[in-house]
Amino acid sequence: MxxxxxxxxxxxxxxxxxxxxxxxxxxxxxxxxxxxxxxxxxxxxxxxxxxxxxxxxxxxxxxxxxxxxxxxxxxxxxxxxxxxxxxxxxxxxxxxxxxxxxxxxxxxxxxxxxxxxxxxxxxxxxxxxxxxxxxxxxxxxxxxxxxxxxxxxxxxxxxxxxxxxxxxxxxxxxxxxxxxxxxxxxRSLSDVPLQAMRAALGISAEAAGLPGALIKTLSKSLRNETSALALYAPRTILNQPITAARRFAAQDWPLERLRAVGRATGTTLNDVVLAMCSGAMRTYLLELDALPDTTLVSMVPIGLRAKESHIASAHGGNALGSVMVKLGTDLVDPAERLRAVHESMVDGKRALAEMTPVQILAMSALGQAPAILGPMLRMGGVVRPPYNLIISNVPGPRTTQYFNGMRLLGTYPLSIPIDGMALNITCNSYADQMAFGLTGCRRTLPHLQRLLTHLDTELTALEHATGV
Structure with missing residues (x-):
């Protein structure tokens, strides 16, 4: 067949x-x-x-x-x-x-x-x-x-x-x-952005409002504000050609610790995850004398309910949009970094709320095009990075799970680094834990496992800074 x-x-x-x-x-x-x-x-x-x-x-x-x-x-x-x-x-x-x-x-x-x-x-x-x-x-x-x-x-x-x-x-x-x-x-959902791209080019009437949304998004990008497109991501050691060797680091933390920080600050669980990554990346790059003066930008996938879009429902699953989030790595105080991440996410979601689901998918495809085309055209590390890294959070089972009588203790995701994007951080919740999986280029990012220590240190710093 x-x-x-x-x-x-x-x-x-x-x-x-x-x-x-x-x-x-x-x-x-x-x-x-x-x-x-x-x-x-x-x-x-x-x-x-x-x-x-x-x-x-x-x-x-x-x-x-x-x-x-x-x-x-x-x-x-x-x-x-x-x-x-x-x-x-x-x-x-x-x-x-x-x-x-x-x-x-x-x-x-x-x-x-x-x-x-x-x-x-x-x-x-x-x-x-x-x-x-x-x-x-x-x-x-x-x-x-x-x-x-x-x-x-x-x-x-x-x-x-x-x-x-x-x-x-x-x-x-x-x-x-x-x-x-x-x-x-x-059924891979990865073809949804392609169909959205076609919609953005005028094939679908539902994307007819995209030019106005695109102008607004470009305007926000030019002012260095949160957007679906990023024009101000600094070049870092993350954004260069990579080698074949990978290093994988993983660890989990109690979900309740992250939720407590969120409750104390009025932020979401995902905001706290991003703030932990922000502080960890800041410390890691400082150790390597490689922290840029301007903040790192992360691409953060955002799920869209299938019923909101004929494209998503036609494929029977959740489609993905994305927000380019300023991580606040240029800020010293962990509470300020969390606030910056939260404001960036709120601003990005507000921008998405003004678009139809198809337009969101189209804008996300445009925003990710440089990252996708770079490897395909063998231009990774040459063009300016659209963002510095990807940080995604995938919900997992909420109750204890088993396989053939074995109790599942933890589940840790591994992802794909590419030329010009040497690190991918994927998080997965399971029962009462939040697991972080860090997949990076072994040569480009030395001592990647230190990021686990920095993540732990940052969570403690957030707890102290927010009075948890």
Missing amino acids: VQPLDPTAAAFLLAENRRMPMHVGGLQLFEKPEGAGRNFVHDLYTQFRESDDIAPLFLKHPVRSVRTGGQYVWREDDEFDIEYHVRHSALPKPGRVRELLELCSRLHSTRLAIERPLWEWHLIEGLRDGRVAMYAKLHHALVDGVSAMRLLQSILTSDPDRAGMPAPWESKPTTAKAREVREEAE
């Missing part, structure tokens, strides 16, 4: 090169069930390896030839090898989290083989405290980051006693809920 790739999925394949693998990933940490024997992980791997009813999403891979007119199409792998995609690893001693993150860094650095379905799943043991880890990576042409997160969550259950659960890549029962989850995972 041959299926054409949407243009955005094809763009991810065309932009990919040895230095820029275009896959997203996720690391999950589990606690083995009580009474689990020594062979528990091996038996789980054996179960995984014996999967024979593979969902279509995990069987297709991209091909192009003279017969396809030189265009990429999806084709089912006739020689699918489950043992290639599902792997069993053990950490070297002493089996600390440090060794686990180092392994994930290496696994995330290598490209997926384009001649095979674009995914891998790694079952990892050897942590000295007995925990079990799973690391998965899926190509961005296959699913976007939000869909990948939902796919990871779809394999979980709130029932601690449920055993014999299917592997993540197996076809699920065709209940309405299971079908909805599978279809949403298989």
